Amino acid sequence: MAAQTDPMLPRPFRIEKVTHETADTFTFELSQQQTNGNSGFDFACGQFNMLYTFGTGEIPVSISGDPARPQRLVHTIRAVGSVTRAMKKLKKGDTLGVRGPFGSAWPVQQAEGNDVVIIAGGIGLAPLRPAIYSILQNREKYGNVVLLYGARTPQDILFEKELREWRGRFDMQVLITVDHALGTWKGNIGVVPDLIKRVKIDPDNTIAMVCGPEIMMRFCVIGLHNRGMEHDTIFVSMERNMKCGIGLCGHCQYGPEFICKDGPVFPFSKIRTLFDIYEL
Amino acid sequence: MENLKSVIGEHPFMQGLDEHTLDTLVGCASNVRYNAGDYLARMGQPAEHFFIIRHGHVSLEINAGPRGIIGVHTVEAGDVLGWSWLIEPYKWHFDARAVELTRVIALNGECLRKKCEQDHDIGYALMKRVAQLMEQRLTATRMQLLDMYGTHV
Numbered sequence: 001m002a003a004q005t006d007p008m009l010p011r012p013f014r015i016e017k018v019t020h021e022t023a024d025t026f027t028f029e030l031s032q033q034q035t036n037g038n039s040g041f042d043f044a045c046g047q048f049n050m051l052y053t054f055g056t057g058e059i060p061v062s063i064s065g066d067p068a069r070p071q072r073l074v075h076t077i078r079a080v081g082s083v084t085r086a087m088k089k090l091k092k093g094d095t096l097g098v099r100g101p102f103g104s105a106w107p108v109q110q111a112e113g114n115d116v117v118i119i120a121g122g123i124g125l126a127p128l129r130p131a132i133y134s135i136l137q138n139r140e141k142y143g144n145v146v147l148l149y150g151a152r153t154p155q156d157i158l159f160e161k162e163l164r165e166w167r168g169r170f171d172m173q174v175l176i177t178v179d180h181a182l183g184t185w186k187g188n189i190g191v192v193p194d195l196i197k198r199v200k201i202d203p204d205n206t207i208a209m210v211c212g213p214e215i216m217m218r219f220c221v222i223g224l225h226n227r228g229m230e231h232d233t234i235f236v237s238m239e240r241n242m243k244c245g246i247g248l249c250g251h252c253q254y255g256p257e258f259i260c261k262d263g264p265v266f267p268f269s270k271i272r273t274l275f276d277i278y279e280l
Numbered sequence: 281m282e283n284l285k286s287v288i289g290e291h292p293f294m295q296g297l298d299e300h301t302l303d304t305l306v307g308c309a310s311n312v313r314y315n316a317g318d319y320l321a322r323m324g325q326p327a328e329h330f331f332i333i334r335h336g337h338v339s340l341e342i343n344a345g346p347r348g349i350i351g352v353h354t355v356e357a358g359d360v361l362g363w364s365w366l367i368e369p370y371k372w373h374f375d376a377r378a379v380e381l382t383r384v385i386a387l388n389g390e391c392l393r394k395k396c397e398q399d400h401d402i403g404y405a406l407m408k409r410v411a412q413l414m415e416q417r418l419t420a421t422r423m424q425l426l427d428m429y430g431t432h433v
Binding site (some may be wrong): 046122181186198215 | 337339340341348350351352353354356358377378380402416419420423424426427428429430431
């Protein structure tokens with residue numbers, strides 16, 4: 001684990017590479033500027049960092065890189081607010097403040113020996129990518145591995161090169177859909193929960209990991225449950241207004257849980273009753 | 281005909297239908313093949329058929345004028361296409377284009393309607409399945425309308 005004495009103190013990271021994934025989404029590869037002899041950034045799949053753009057603000061962003069390659073800290077960010085729009089203007093060589101890693105992880109070890117169904121919507125593929133890397137690196141420990149991914153349009157598909165690679169593997173099923181498309185698109189059109197009926201699921205031996213807009217996750221959970229899966233084998237990643245990252249400030253309180261500390265990844269059984277409360 | 285009957289009976293949409301109903305449906309059915317780019321349906325044209333997709337991939341499209349042709353849904357093997365044959369004025373509300381070589385069983389809509397009128401048990405069995413299909417499509421359409429992945433999320 002990278003040395004960290006004060007979890008509220010951002011550490012400076014240098015932007016080593018910027019990749020423009022789509023028109024509004026980009027990926028930073030970061031390296032630690034003050035290493036104290038340890039330049040790696042260890043994290044668990046599904047965890048997030050607080051990224052600080054000096055003079056603008058701090059936001060939570062999931063780690064989207066490979067946990068087996070801790071030399072580079074990787075974040076994929078969508079420019080939707082003032083901080084993320086400011087981040088989009090940053091270039092190679094600029095500095096970001098980083099606090100973390102925080103939060104719970106995808107159950108990649110718990111899933112060993114089981115089939116795995118990964119369902120991502122939109123930018124939700126980014127927090128799941130570390131889990132996909134990890135599972136594929138230990139592919140022999142898992143049964144069938146399925147990735148279902150939904151995006152708004154074909155132009156909004158993230159990590160297209162990797163998706164092609166994963167789809168080309170003989171040991172992984174990848175289905176992609178978009179909400180709508182021009183006539184030149186030859187792939188699926190429709191919402192990602194509809195893909196669930198297209199894959200084989202052994203409900204007693206499957207772990208599902210779901211990340212995307214809450215409404216998407218809701219219908220995915222229904223779809224998986226209709227296929228016989230229990231709620232304690234379905235994991236979702238929740239998003240709220242994380243501020244401190246360590247469960248002190250209360251901004252991300254979700255019923256009795258703090259998303260930053262107890263989540264963001266939860267077995268659905270743990271938050272099932274909260275999911276239907278509109279005010280939370 | 282026996283082959284057609286077993287194909288219809290094994291299709292997920294038709295599962296659970298009794299022998300009598302399957303025999304009746306076979307009387308309205310034919311095997312049809314569409315090459316990539318062929319249209320199974322055109323907006324505004326009479327909805328003469330209801331399609332059981334056996335193989336391939338069909339894009340449901342709407343001509344959005346200046347925005348071009350917009351794909352709104354796709355169906356593939358295991359799905360069915362079309363309920364306009366059942367609802368007056370029996371006209372398609374979208375285009376359906378084969379994205380790749382597509383094999384279907386086409387059920388003649390007029391033939392089906394007549395048999396449903398003659399035997400309400402068959403009509404009810406089909407109506408239940410079509411209603412479920414409509415509910416699924418309506419839910420999916422509502423989710424699409426929400427624009428889940430838009431910047432407001």
